Amino acid sequence: MINVIGIGQNRENMTLGAIKAIEDSDVIIGYKKYINQIEDLIEGKEILKKGMGDEIARAEVAIQKSMEGQTVSLVSSGDPGVFGMANVLYQIISKYDDVEVKVYPGVSALNYTSSKLGAPLNDFAAISLSNILTPLSEIEKKLRFALEANLIVAIYNPISKTRKEPFRRFKKCVLDIKGEDALIGIVDSTYEPAKESIVKVKDLTEDLVNMSCTLIVGNDLTYIQDSKLITPRGYVIRSPIHELSRNHYEKFLNGEISHGPNRECEYYPCHWDGQYCDFCYCPFYPCGDSSTGGEWIKGKNVWNCKDCHWPHQKDAVNCIRGPLEEILEEVDDLKKKKKTLLKLRRACLLNNNPRDL
Amino acid sequence: MINVIGIGQNRENMTLGAIKAIEDSDVIIGYKKYINQIEDLIEGKEILKKGMGDEIARAEVAIQKSMEGQTVSLVSSGDPGVFGMANVLYQIISKYDDVEVKVYPGVSALNYTSSKLGAPLNDFAAISLSNILTPLSEIEKKLRFALEANLIVAIYNPISKTRKEPFRRFKKCVLDIKGEDALIGIVDSTYEPAKESIVKVKDLTEDLVNMSCTLIVGNDLTYIQDSKLITPRGYVIRSPIHELSRNHYEKFLNGEISHGPNRECEYYPCHWDGQYCDFCYCPFYPCGDSSTGGEWIKGKNVWNCKDCHWPHQKDAVNCIRGPLEEILEEVDDLKKKKKTLLKLRRACLLNNNPRDL
Numbered sequence: 003m004i005n006v007i008g009i010g011q012n013r014e015n016m017t018l019g020a021i022k023a024i025e026d027s028d029v030i031i032g033y034k035k036y037i038n039q040i041e042d043l044i045e046g047k048e049i050l051k052k053g054m055g056d057e058i059a060r061a062e063v064a065i066q067k068s069m070e071g072q073t074v075s076l077v078s079s080g081d082p083g084v085f086g087m088a089n090v091l092y093q094i095i096s097k098y099d100d101v102e103v104k105v106y107p108g109v110s111a112l113n114y115t116s117s118k119l120g121a122p123l124n125d126f127a128a129i130s131l132s133n134i135l136t137p138l139s140e141i142e143k144k145l146r147f148a149l150e151a152n153l154i155v156a157i158y159n160p161i162s163k164t165r166k167e168p169f170r171r172f173k174k175c176v177l178d179i180k181g182e183d184a185l186i187g188i189v190d191s192t193y194e195p196a197k198e199s200i201v202k203v204k205d206l207t208e209d210l211v212n213m214s215c216t217l218i219v220g221n222d223l224t225y226i227q228d229s230k231l232i233t234p235r236g237y238v239i240r241s242p243i244h245e246l247s248r249n250h251y252e253k254f255l256n257g258e259i260s261h262g263p264n265r266e267c268e269y270y271p272c273h274w275d276g277q278y279c280d281f282c283y284c285p286f287y288p289c290g291d292s293s294t295g296g297e298w299i300k301g302k303n304v305w306n307c308k309d310c311h312w313p314h315q316k317d318a319v320n321c322i323r324g325p326l327e328e329i330l331e332e333v334d335d336l337k338k339k340k341k342t343l344l345k346l347r348r349a350c351l352l353n354n355n356p357r358d359l
Numbered sequence: 360m361i362n363v364i365g366i367g368q369n370r371e372n373m374t375l376g377a378i379k380a381i382e383d384s385d386v387i388i389g390y391k392k393y394i395n396q397i398e399d400l401i402e403g404k405e406i407l408k409k410g411m412g413d414e415i416a417r418a419e420v421a422i423q424k425s426m427e428g429q430t431v432s433l434v435s436s437g438d439p440g441v442f443g444m445a446n447v448l449y450q451i452i453s454k455y456d457d458v459e460v461k462v463y464p465g466v467s468a469l470n471y472t473s474s475k476l477g478a479p480l481n482d483f484a485a486i487s488l489s490n491i492l493t494p495l496s497e498i499e500k501k502l503r504f505a506l507e508a509n510l511i512v513a514i515y516n517p518i519s520k521t522r523k524e525p526f527r528r529f530k531k532c533v534l535d536i537k538g539e540d541a542l543i544g545i546v547d548s549t550y551e552p553a554k555e556s557i558v559k560v561k562d563l564t565e566d567l568v569n570m571s572c573t574l575i576v577g578n579d580l581t582y583i584q585d586s587k588l589i590t591p592r593g594y595v596i597r598s599p600i601h602e603l604s605r606n607h608y609e610k611f612l613n614g615e616i617s618h619g620p621n622r623e624c625e626y627y628p629c630h631w632d633g634q635y636c637d638f639c640y641c642p643f644y645p646c647g648d649s650s651t652g653g654e655w656i657k658g659k660n661v662w663n664c665k666d667c668h669w670p671h672q673k674d675a676v677n678c679i680r681g682p683l684e685e686i687l688e689e690v691d692d693l694k695k696k697k698k699t700l701l702k703l704r705r706a707c708l709l710n711n712n713p714r715d716l
Contacts, residue, residue: 008470010374017466018378019371058594081470088478089592093647096584097655105474109374113365113438113464121445121462125493125501127484127510135593136482137702139712144482144508151504152497153484227453235446236492237415290450298454345494355496 003073004064004101006088008081008108009040011191015109016040023106024075029067031060032077040077048072057090064091068101081110085130085158111191112156115216118198119187120230122218126154131161131168142171149179152352154224154233157217161208169208176203176219185220187231200231222352223293234291236348238340239305243333247283251333254280261323262316273311278319285326285336286313286347294351312351321350325357360430361421361458363445365438365465366397368548372466373397380463381432386424388417389434397434405429414447421448425458438467442487442515468548469513472573475555476544477587479575483511488518488525499528506536509709511581511590514574518565526565533560533576542577544588557588579709580650591648593705595697596662600690604640608690611637618680619673630668635676642683642693643670643704651708669708678707682714 005023010016024030024043031050048067052060064076078086088105095101116123127148133141148155161169176184182204190197192214201210203219211217224233253259264270264279271277288305289296295309312318325346329339336343342359349356362380367373381387381400388407405424409417421433435443445462452458473480484505490498505512518526533541539561547554549571558567560576568574581590610616621627621636628634645662646653652666669675682703686696693700699716706713 014376014379015374015464017367017372017374021375022371058596081466081473083470083473083478083480085481088474089481089590090594092478092584092587092589093591093594094596094655096649097657097660099657105478107372107466107470107474109438109464109466110470113440113467113470116438116440117445117462117464121440121449123440124442124446125484125486127482127505129482129510133702133716134698135701135705137706137711137713137716139706139715140509140709142715143711144510147504147508148484148510151501153486153501153505227449230449232449233446234450237447237450239415239451292453298451300454300456303454341491344492345490348492349494349496352497354494354500356494358496358499359490359494 004068004091004103005073005075006082006086006091006103006105007075007077008083008086008106008110009036009077009079010109011080011111011114011196012039012194015114017106017108019106020108023104024077026073027075028072029064029074030077031064031067031074033079036077036079039079057087058094061087061091061094065095065098065101069098078108079111080114081108083107084110084112084128111158111216112218114191114196115156115187115189115198115218118189118196119200119218120227120232122187122220122224122231122233123154123156124221124233124235126156128156128158130158131172132159133165133168138168138171141168142175145172145175146179149175149219152221154221155219157219159213160211160215160217162213166208169211173203173206180219180222185224185226185231187218187220188215190215200226200229223291225293227292232292234293236289236291236344238344239288239290240337241288241305243336244283244287247287247336248333250283251285251330251336255330255333261319273314276316277311277314278316279314280319280323281313284313285322285330286343289344289347318350321356322346325359361425361448361460362430362432363439363443363448363460363462364432364434365440365443365463365467366393366434366436367466368437368468368471368553369396369551372471374463374465376463377465380461383430384432385429386421386431387434388421388424388431390417390436393434393436396436414444415451418444418448418451422452422455422458426455435465436468437471438465440464441467441469441485468515468573469575471548471553472513472544472546472575475546475553476557476575477584477589479544479577479581479588479590480511480513481578481590481592483513485513485515487515488529489516490522490525495525495528498525499532502529502532503536506532506576509578511578512576514576516570517568517572517574519570523565526568530560530563537576537579542581542583542588544575544577545572547572557583557586580648582650584649589649591650593646593648593701595701596645596647597694598645598662600693601640601644604644604693605690607640608642608687608693612687612690618676630671633673634668634671635673636671637676637680638670641670642679642687643700646701646704675707678713679703682716
């Protein structure tokens with residue numbers, strides 16, 4: 003019997019299943035650093051510490067010991083299914099008859115990294131920059147597609163002393179596709195507890211990253227809030243419709259709100275000359291999404307849009323107006339159809355089809 | 360203090376940190392089903408079971424209880440950072456001063472699903488098909504890019520009784536981009552232990568999937584081996600160079616192997632008329648990668664290429680030959696440069712640039 007075990011990044015993130023499987027094993031096989039992490043759990047067992055790079059040898063030994071009737075734990079950090087020992091073992095196990103295998107998943111580096119940074123994940127990709135087994139052309143293709151798709155991207159094996167080219171390509175991909183202000187969270191598990199930091203990609207230098215780091219690249223909605231990296235999912239926040247907003251959308255529904263700048267308004271331009279006034283009051287209020295500049299006024303339960311000018315921009319208004327006219331049949335739909343409205347907002351923000359919600 | 364806690368899919372996959380945090384909490388808040396999963400751990404505590412859909416309300420209650428001085432556990436299944444409660448909480452927490460939060464990552468459904476299926480992951484994407492908060496156009500874009508990039512794709516929230524359109528789009532994307540034989544692993548956690556199955560996308564019907572399923576779509580290398588879903592990473596398997604292979608590559612290095620079919624050979628055509636004979640012996644042997652048809656002969660430690668015809672196909676030979684001539688300087692490079700050769704194989708298999716390894 004071979005247990006392929008993910009031990010997480012530290013003891014706190016180890017599962018009950020992993021502990022039990024290790025207790026029940028006769029032989030423990032793994033890379034030195036990971037064995038040291040569980041030293042107190044394996045006293046009296048046969049221990050085979052191996053160096054980095056001889057994964058196939060580790061898997062072969064595990065199979066041999068298992069065929070001798072021993073219960074074996076083959077240990078990976080994080081989750082053995084995510085750039086760990088599971089694939090390696092399966093690559094050779096079909097040589098043999100009747101070797102029983104159970105994979106114990108663990109808390110992978112991306113989940114751990116995410117928890118340290120705040121809540122950066124959403125739809126995401128995990129890509130290893132190691133080009134030891136994977137061509138650079140393949141790594142770059144995956145990065146480009148994932149970033150173009152607006153997936154969050156978790157980066158494993160970002161750099162090593164001898165392997166810097168993939169990191170340079172990675173940085174260039176992010177700069178090309180996301181621009182210099184794209185946010186990158188870095189969690190460095192050289193330390194225990196790991197140290198986290200957040201930088202813009204233009205400030206991402208090689209000395210900030212080492213082989214014990216996992217990186218998370220934000221998407222077009224990711225923002226920093228109180229030193230945490232957050233990607234909003236767009237939950238509905240209930241709030242009454244403001245009386246002035248109600249009046250505006252009554253007129254909107256009656257066809258009395260013109261398209262574009264309203265130079266006749268006594269407050270025009272309340273933001274900038276050329277601003278579009280179709281949505282004098284935001285139809286998505288309160289979105290609760292700081293990615294466009296809004297924020298909560300602390301202690302007041304009031305969402306403040308002062309720094310969000312997006313609904314007054316020409317492109318945004320052109321994207322929103324048609325579909326909004328179809329969605330809104332009465333003013334109360336600003337509340338009743340809030341989920342649909344927030345999806346319309348999101349589609350226009352991310353340049354997706356606003357009529358396919 | 361608010362602990363945002365991932366409890367995994369079942370007790371075996373719960374972390375030590377999650378258990379300790381729950382023990383240390385006064386108040387436990389979560390969706391009913393997840394609270395039931397930890398009922399034995401929360402006796403005597405204040406329990407707030409909530410229904411699905413009112414995530415913001417759950418987060419607000421957690422904040423209120425925390426501000427009253429209580430230690431709160433806000434419970435998610437899997438990992439709260441992956442389509443769980445972490446984003447929700449951060450969406451509203453900046454309303455308040457000084458609410459302390461710690462996120463406890465857990466074994467996410469994709470890691471659990473992967474462990475049940477075998478070793479299907481590698482570079483991958485995780486995409487939710489729920490269009491409650493995300494427009495369909497965005498979901499479809501992410502799916503298409505991830506599949507085009509040849510990422511493995513884990514699918515969360517595949518379908519519900521009232522939400523079937525995203526699943527139909529998903530199936531169409533896989534059919535369009537991967538073809539009807541693309542492999543899909545399904546893990547259904549309606550059951551405990553969860554039930555796994557593997558189907559081709561052409562056989563993926565709505566009745567096979569429900570809201571408790573997580574799906575994993577294989578990439579162009581994923582194959583089935585002894586009922587498990589495997590995606591090879593391409594580790595080097597050490598083996599001697601066969602004498603006949605050595606002779607062939609001596610000639611190759613001397614420029615004595617012609618390009619294309621070798622009709623003068625007494626064995627031609629050993630596979631099919633029109634076969635390319637440049638690599639009469641495979642330069643990548645043994646690749647240990649069943650995705651092109653090779654397999655181990657059980658009990659013999661011999662890699663059998665009988666069903667792999669790829670190195671005799673015109674396109675493959677055209678992709679491989681030029682770069683191979685540059686990599687191979689002597690026959691022993693078939694061993695010494697094995698990693699580079701396996702990357703060349705992979706680049707040609709996946710239609711990436713074979714000169715950018």
